[in-house]
Amino acid sequence: YRMHEEGARLVRSLPGISHATAMLQDRRGDLWLGTENQGLFRLGSRGVEHLPENRQVRSGRIASLFEDAEGSIWVGGNGGLYRLRETLFSNRTTADGLSGDYVRAVMEDDRQRLWVGSAAGLDRIERDGRIVPVPLRNSVGRAPSVLSLAQSRDGAGWAGTFGDGIYRIDRDGRSRHYGRAEGLAAGNVRVMSADRDGNGIWAGTQRGLVRITEDGVHVPTAKGMPGGLVTALLASDDGLWVGTIEGIRVLRGNTVQRLDVDSLGGGRSIFGFTPVGDAMWITSDRGLYRYRDGQLARVGLEQGMPVDTVFEMVPDRLGNVWISSNRGVLRTTLAALDDVADGRSARIEVERYNEIDGMHNAQANGSTGPSATLRSDGTYWVATAGGLSMVDPARLQHFRERLPPPVVVESVRLDGVPLHWHAQGVTKVPGGQRVTVGYVGLSYLMSDRIRYRTRLEGLDRDWIERGNQRSVEFVGLPPGDYTLHVSAMHPGGRWSESEAAWKFTVEPLLWQRRSVQAAAGILLLLALVALYRYLIHRYKTSNIRLASQ
Incomplete structure (x- = not known):
């Protein structure tokens, strides 16, 4: 109910919620309801939402709700104190209905449905969000472990498996199996790509490439085609791009071109191909490669990439590029990648996301495919060892608009010995000693990612960025008066206007x-x-x- 001058007016009926014990309206206008023994509810533009059981506060009465300055919701109840914070990523796991959490492939079809292949089988996420298992069975009656997905031009879905061949699922849900009896090599099918010239697919096996059409399974005979494990595959206008653990081959007609990435950074294992304009971007065990106008360029550890091995590169509609790895999801811009690849910039700025950002598991999977995709609604989905993770790139700006954290000076040490200092007034520091000042940004949101900058008034003219370094050291300061200024910001945000300042005087040595x-x-x-x-x-x-x- 909402109270008016004329009395209480019913706003929304809440069937099933018997006893509300706490209520809070947050800064967005959503209403939070704590209950006696049914957990926490939120009423907003999406209707009535209830936290999933695996994320719900412990059973018991919720006594109080509070929203802090950073937008986190604090919940006090019989089960203890909890904090709920908004994260950039959300997840789909077995708790939501997936057959398995170890997801290897994800693909959106032409009906805007999401196909999800995992170690426990194949699922489909319908447009309304429902998760529907796709019934596939191997020779012993179990669901196969799905490694790769593709959709052919006739709308059929294809699922490559770990040792159980390939399944074709038509639009009516009927499935057909391709195995050794049909001429398919034994082993894993890690990657597939729709045939651009027909209603079939190309598939990468442990013994090279095959092409499956209405006529059956065919093995290409072009000289130079790889005969071992295929780890990346893309049928494009520029030919069939094939990645292996020994580099890249491109099939054009009956001609095979070999691209030598080993001589540029030592790349060998290839995990994915992403065409962008007139360039082909390649993910590998040595970072990113770009092939354009017959020339290869590389963006790796030496250029600022935080990890060596990257699996799948997916550009979004806002100029961002999302790159999966087994140590989290990376984000940068296509313009920044081109600047480094063209030599206009020496290093690249990359943001890395992991469990702190809401991912259930930061280990993204690769060497299967597609292991990440951009849906028609603009959201990015990535296969991980802990389910399927999703982010809406349009929400990035919202996270960047968060208030910058206030920062305080935390400690002062002289030659490693703690110094009794004063936040107000001026602290006298004996000359000739090493001064170490610790500081911290006050935030519950991704506190280990807060970035800092310092300026020593009396010595520095400009700010010096310190990254996430939480201390600064000065050696050999000449006698005089100084003020250390410290500012902080969240990644991608703005610097705090309220600075921490510590005034001190370096006393002269006897001879000074x-x-x-x-x-x-x-x-x-x-x-x-x-x-x-x-x-x-x-x-x-x-x-x-x-x-x-």
């Missing part, structure tokens, strides 16, 4: 004191006068001795 320097000057002057008088005396004595001879 003015009184000592004045006394030393007087002594030096007296010594020079004495030396002068001594030399004059010797000169006169010498002249007298010479005159007497």
Whole structure:
């Protein structure tokens, strides 16, 4: 109910919610309801939402709700104190209905349905969000482990498996199996790509390539085609691109071209191909390669990539590029990649996302495919060892608009020994010692990713960015008055206007004191006068001795 002058007015009926014990309206206008023993609910534009059981607060009465300055919701109840925070990524796991959490492939079909292949079988996420298992069975009656997915031009879905061949699922849900009896090599089918010239597919096996058409399974005979494990595959207008653990082959008609990536950074294992304009981007065990106009360029560890092995590169509609790896999902821009590949920039700025950002498991899977995809609604989906993770790139700006964290000076050490210091006033620091100042941004949101910058007034003219380094050290500061300014920001956000400032004075050493320097000057002057008088005396004595001879 909402209270008005004329009385209470019913806003929404809540069938099934028997006893609300706490209520909060957040900054977005959503209403949070704590209950006696049914957990936490949210009422907003999406209707009534209830936290899943595996993420719900422990059973018992919710007594209080509070929203902090960063938008986190704090929940106090019989089960303890909880904090709910909004994350960039969301997930689909077995708790949501997937057959398995170890997801290897994800693909959207022409009906905007999402196909998900995992170690426990094949699922389909319908447009309304429902997860429907696709019934496939191997020779022993079990669901096959699905490694790769594709959709052919006739709308049929294809699933490559771990040791159980390939399944074709037509639009009516009927499936057909291709195995050794049909001429398919034994082993794993890690990658597939729709045939651009018909209603079949190309498939990469442990013994090279095959082409499956309405007529059956065919093995290409072009000289130079790889005969071992195929780890990446793409049928494009520029030919059939084939990635293996020994580099790249491109099939054009009956001609095979070999691209030598080993000589540029030592790349060998190829995991994916992404055409962007007139360039082909290639993911590998040595970072990213770009092939354009017959030339290869590389963006790897030396150019700022945080990891060596990357699996799938997916551009979105906002200029971002999402890159999966077994150590999280990376994000940069296509313009930044081109700048490094063209030599206009030496290093690239990359953001890395993991469990802190909401991923259930930051280990993205690769060497199967497609292991990540961009849906028609603009969302990015990636296969991980802990389910399927999703991010809406359009929400990035919302996360960047968060208030920057306030920052405080946390500690001061002199030659490693803690110093009793004052936030207000001026702290005296003996000269000749190593000064180490620790500081911290006050935030519950991704605190280990907060970036810092410092400026030592009295020495520095400009700010010096420190990354996520939480201390700064000064050695050999000359005597004088200083003020250390510290500012912080969340990744991609803005710098905090409220700075931490610590004022201190470096006291001079004994020989640096003015009184000592004045006394030393007087002594030096007296010594020079004495030396002068001594030399004059010797000169006169010498002249007298010479005159007497």
